[in-house]
Amino acid sequence: MIGAGMGAMTAAARLAVAGHRVVVHERARTYGGALGRVERDGFGFDTGPSLLHLPAVYRDLFVKTGKQPLEDCVELSQVEPAVRHVFADGTAADLPNVSRAGVGESLDSALGAGSGARWAAFMNRAREAWDRARRPLLEEPLWPNWQVLADREPYPAVAQKRLLRRERRAATLAEVAEFELGGEPRLTALLEHFALVRGLDPRTAPASAAVLPYLEQTFGTWSARGGMRALATAVYERCRARRVEFAFGSDVVRIVAKDGRATGVELADGTLVDADFVVAGVAPGALDAMLSGTAARTHGDVPPQSGLPSRLTVLLALRGARPEGTAHRTVLHTTDRADELDRVFGTPGARGSTGAARPAPDGSPGLPAAPTLTVLRPDDPTSTPDAEHEAVTLxxxxxxxxxxxxxxxxxxxxxxxxxxxxxxxxxxxxxxxTPAHVAEATGAEGGAVPAPALAAAAGQHLHPANSTAVAGLYAVGGWAHPGGGLPHAGMSGTLTAGLIVEGPEFRGSQ
Incomplete structure (x- = not known):
């Protein structure tokens, strides 16, 4: 196993339970991949994902790999409200956790009567897209004929009154906002935020991205005492309990292949380690470098995604207690949508579907003047030295x-x-x-962060399969099917372990 990220550790625990001896080589000095943590002067901050959606992925992992359920190992709590949105005009809306009716009431109160009904109608269609896309995109290995997913838009067509009630199919998430939400700027910002924070341009992301708000508002938003780093620790300890071996500071520089099959790895010190299977939880560029010219993908396979953005994170240690009633998560929306999207993603149509990101005056990649900002203020005593301080993450x-x-x-x-x-x-x-820190931690070029897999859009938002053209070599984690995000990483590990244990006939859990 190369890398100790969440996808790789999920696969490791499942493989160990199936009887495999698993050794994880991690070039860093710790586990968890993107789930890092900074601790200083009694303050604690997550440096990667800090909230969990779709916890069932990790509940299933703990059920299948031991007697202790997830909640016995990690103290999870539903976040209430799930999020506070502050829109460009200053309007604020607190959206409750796992309450469709409550979300509608909040939107009506903040944005005007009828806003909740519009959002509810959209969510009903998003549910259809979720039902159609969930299994092939998340619960099964990537189909060999993945072009079917590339051509199939699971989001249903929308009836347009101005087109004599003809049905028109939205091609992008931005068109979903126009057709379904009437282009209302605050509802549009709400919808597009779900794509933006996952590194997707709503102007070019397929309509199937509607599953992202559906997933979050249906399955809830959860925090963990000790941050999401606590989840990484729990998965690591489950691996250790299943006798998975970890070698930290162990840098794999080459995947050894013979007669078209992976037979082991070579470490930076020249040590050769034999293996029946090699599972790589690394970014595409790092995997290519380890293969020394051997093609990991078959011709015509899904190419790794490119042009994805990174994250800028600022950790703030504050004096003074966290005020009562403070939202755990606040989204402060941009006041200039066009500037933000052009600077982060480029201008659509300039080069293919997306052009180069608009540069700053000095020619470097430019940050938006007023970026959409996620402000995290957890009510977690482990994040501060005492109750008279507060830890805030931007x-x-x-x-x-x-x-x-x-x-x-x-x-x-x-x-x-x-x-x-x-x-x-x-x-x-x-x-x-900064993006440079992300690149150092993950090996991804420029600190790019993988996005979740989506159907349609000619396959531009799919990820390469977990199996590769090199027999015995598998890819796991955010840069492989089904893509980026904490739940998706766990699903990737589950699928990879299934392919190794059951072979290419594995079709996912039933």
């Missing part, structure tokens, strides 16, 4: 490879002050995690 989607300046960071903090009163006076210290 996250914005930025171009991969972006050079982050002190002015950029100050601008993010100034924006956050709109939803964290007294921020400047309360600030003790800050730490910044």
């Amino acid at each position: 996250t914005a989607v930025v171009p991969a490879g972006a050079e982050v300046t002190d002015a950029d960071v100050r601008r993010l903090i100034a924006r956050a002050a709109a939803v964290v009163p007294g921020l400047d006076d309360r600030l003790l210290w800050q730490e910044v995690r």
Whole structure:
């Protein structure tokens, strides 16, 4: 096993239970991949995903690999409200967790009567898309004839009154907002946010991206005491309990292949390690480098996604208690949608479906002037030295490879002050995690973050299969099917383990 990310550890635990001896080689000094944590002066911050959606993925892992259920190993809590949205005009809406009716009431109250009904009608169609796409996209290995998924749009057509009630099929998420939500700017921002935070351009993301808000609002938003790093620790400890071996600081530089089959790996110190199977939980560029010219993918297979953005994260240690009633997560929407999308994703049509991201005046990848900002203020005593302090995390989607300046960071903090009163006076210290830090931690070029797999759009949003053209070599994690995101990583590990244990006839759990 190459890498100790969540997908790889999920696969490792399942393979160990099936009777395999599993050795994980991780070049870093710890496990968890993107689920890192910074601890300083009694403060604790997640540096990757900090909320969990679709916890059933990890509940299933713990049921299948031991007697202790997930909740005995990680203290999970539903976040309430699930999120507070602050729109460009200053309007705020608190959306409750796992309550379709409550979301509708909140939207009616904040945005005007009828807003909730429009959103509910959209969610009904999103449910249809979820029912059609869930199994082939998430619960089964990628079909050999994956072009069927590329051509099939699971989101249903929408009746348009202005077209004499003819049905018209939305091609993109932005068109879904236009057709279903009437182009209302705040509802549009709400919908498009689900794509943006996952590194997807709503102007080009297929309509099937509607499954993203459906997934979150149907299955809930969960936090963990100790942050999502606690989930990584629980999965690591489950692996250890199943006698998975970990070698940290063990850098794999080459995958050894003989007669077209992977037979082991070579470490940086020249050590050769034999293996019946090799599972790689690394970014596409790192995998290609390890193969020394051997093609991992068959001709015509799904290519790795490219042009994906990165994340800028600012960790803030504050004096003063977290106020009562503070939302765990607040989304502060951009005041300039066009600038944000052009700077992060480029101008559609300039080169294929998406052009190069608009640069800053000095020619470097430019950050949006007023990016959509996710502000996390967890009610978790493990995140602060005492009740008289608060830990706040700011996250914005930025171009991969972006050079982050002190002015950029100050601008993010100034924006956050709109939803964290007294921020400047309360600030003790800050730490910044740039795309360069993401690249160093994950090996992804420019610090790009993988997006979840989506159907339609000619397969541009699918990910390469877990099996490869090299027999005995498998790919796992966010850069392989079914793509990025914490639940998807667990699904990737489940599918990879199934392919190894049951062979190519494996079709997923029934």
